Amino acid sequence: TQLLEQSPQFLSIQEGENLTVYCNSSSVFSSLQWYRQEPGEGPVLLVTVVTGGEVKKLKRLTFQFGDARKDSSLHITAAQPGDTGLYLCAGEGWGKLQFGAGTQVVVTP
Amino acid sequence: SAVISQKPSRDICQRGTSLTIQCQVDSQVTMMFWYRQQPGQSLTLIATANQGSEATYESGFVIDKFPISRPNLTFSTLTVSNMSPEDSSIYLCSVEGTSGSYNEQFFGPGTRLTVL
Numbered sequence: 001t002q003l004l005e006q007s008p009q010f011l012s013i014q015e016g017e018n019l020t021v022y023c024n025s026s027s028v029f030s031s032l033q034w035y036r037q038e039p040g041e042g043p044v045l046l047v048t049v050v051t052g053g054e055v056k057k058l059k060r061l062t063f064q065f066g067d068a069r070k071d072s073s074l075h076i077t078a079a080q081p082g083d084t085g086l087y088l089c090a091g092e093g094w095g096k097l098q099f100g101a102g103t104q105v106v107v108t109p
Numbered sequence: 110s111a112v113i114s115q116k117p118s119r120d121i122c123q124r125g126t127s128l129t130i131q132c133q134v135d136s137q138v139t140m141m142f143w144y145r146q147q148p149g150q151s152l153t154l155i156a157t158a159n160q161g162s163e164a165t166y167e168s169g170f171v172i173d174k175f176p177i178s179r180p181n182l183t184f185s186t187l188t189v190s191n192m193s194p195e196d197s198s199i200y201l202c203s204v205e206g207t208s209g210s211y212n213e214q215f216f217g218p219g220t221r222l223t224v225l
Contacts, residue, residue, distance in 0.1 A: 031212065033212075033213055033214075035216075040218070040219070040221075041218050041219065042113075042201050042203070042216030042217050042218050042219050043152070043201075043216050044216070045110070045206070045213055045214070045215065048213055088151060088152070090214075092212040096154055096157070096167075097142075097154070097212055097214055099151045099152045100151060101150070101151045102150075102151050
């Protein structure tokens with residue numbers, strides 16, 4: 001059983017469309033990270049959210065941390081093929097970083 | 110962020126043999142982590158390696174199967190011993206970031222292992 005549940009598992013969209021990925025848990029996290037992993041590479045840290053209700057923007061990516069610090073979302077506006085990758089959320093739990101199962105995003109031209 | 114390299118980047122091995130994976134960091138770090146990522150799956154922590162002490166293994170992983178060395182603050186190795194096809198995975202090392210208590214991690218590019 002994953003501590004962090006991500007949805008959807010897979011998302012295929014056309015260039016220019018918007019998408020949202022969700023990360024949910026029944027546990028409270030002091031912080032939550034989002035990573036993107038491209039084929040043949042390790043995960044790359046995109047953002048860390050710390051405060052309940054916090055919203056962070058990274059160009060076309062918007063990250064939100066739930067008020068209760070149990071869930072988070074990643075929204076991509078006007079997706080581009082370069083956004084293709086495996087998106088992973090992770091939170092600190094039981095003394096280690098717990099990863100969600102990931103959402104595979106494919107953006108086609 | 111730290112720059113992390115891993116060797117080899119990929120390997121194909123025979124059942125019953127062992128492979129040692131190297132992880133090099135461009136700065137001194139206290140904690141290094143080893144993860145396994147099976148095909149299409151998320152990351153599973155194998156062990157945490159601190160310099161000067163024994164590695165701490167997660168449930169389901171044992172030292173005899175995955176011995177780890179941490180000879181200094183910039184280097185670690187993970188050995189996958191007596192391999193079977195079930196060990197085919199991507200093995201990743203990571204280090205903690207420097208932002209304090211947020212437990213952010215920075216990853217190497219991974220070693221893709223195929224066991225025949």
